Amino acid sequence: MGARKLFYLGPQGTFTHQAAVNASHMLAPLATEGFELVPMDDVPQILEAAQNGEGWGIIAWENNVEGYVVPNLDALIDERDLVGFARVDVNVEFxxxxxxxxxxxxxxxxxxxxxxxxxxxxxxxxxxxxxxxxxxxxxxxxxxxxxxxxxxxxxxxxxxxxxxxxTSIQDYRGANTDFLVLAPREEV
Structure with a gap:
């Protein structure tokens, strides 16, 4: 079957990429052949690929400094059968x-x-x-x-x-973003 694809908002080096790396370690027992991390250009592409069963997706949903990522939440609400099944927290340090x-x-x-x-x-x-x-x-x-x-x-x-x-030049220490790992409802 091969490695399970995990779609994230690219390019390489984004906080979403870091969340995908963290998720691949956390969810390793669910993907016996590992994960292939795949960058996407935007969140709608991630949602579409996950909805179509091409793999799982990961999107940001809340930052403790900037608040909810409203466009991502709105897009997820509009999906037919896509659900978040795991949460990944990433420290936001610049x-x-x-x-x-x-x-x-x-x-x-x-x-x-x-x-x-x-x-x-x-x-x-x-x-x-x-x-x-x-x-x-x-x-x-x-x-x-x-x-x-x-x-x-x-x-x-x-x-x-x-x-x-x-290093760690951000104004607020302790900033973090929560990400959701998404998959089709029937698979979850």
Whole structure:
């Protein structure tokens, strides 16, 4: 049968990717041949793939700083027979990155998902940066340009070969996001 697919919001390095990694370990007894983690472009694609039985999905549903992820909850409510059967909690800690070989003092732009920018305001102010939203924290790290500082999860440094210039730079310590693992109702 092969490894069970677990669809997550990509690209690699998102907090949802981390949640998928955590879920694959937590749910290992339910997938004897392991998991294949598959990045998707958006939540509707994740829901459709899971609804069609192509694998399971994982989506964010609540952050203790920013609140419920309303678009994801609304989309899940509209699904016919898709249900959440497991909860995965991920600590939300941001590291700051620059491109390898660049001077962090020359940076003028902070880039991350809008939620990431909102959670790192103190760093932005202290470094006199202009915030620029990205489609995701991981995309900000992946697409990092000279003159920018990207905020993202710890795994982004290794994934995108970028230089970490700060760890746990978020304003609020103890932030976390809850994710739901989804599958068709009959399978659950």
């Amino acid at each position: 590291d700051a990155y620059v491109r390898a070989g660049t001077d962090p003092d020359a940076a003028r732009i902070a880039t991350a998902h809008s939620h990431g920018l909102a959670q790192c305001k103190r760093f932005i102010e202290q470094h006199h940066l202009k915030p620029r939203p990205a489609s995701s924290n991981a995309a900000a790290c992946r697409d990092l340009a000279d003159g920018e500082i990207a905020f993202g999860p710890h795994i982004c440094g290794e994934l995108y070969d970028i230089t970490r210039i700060g």
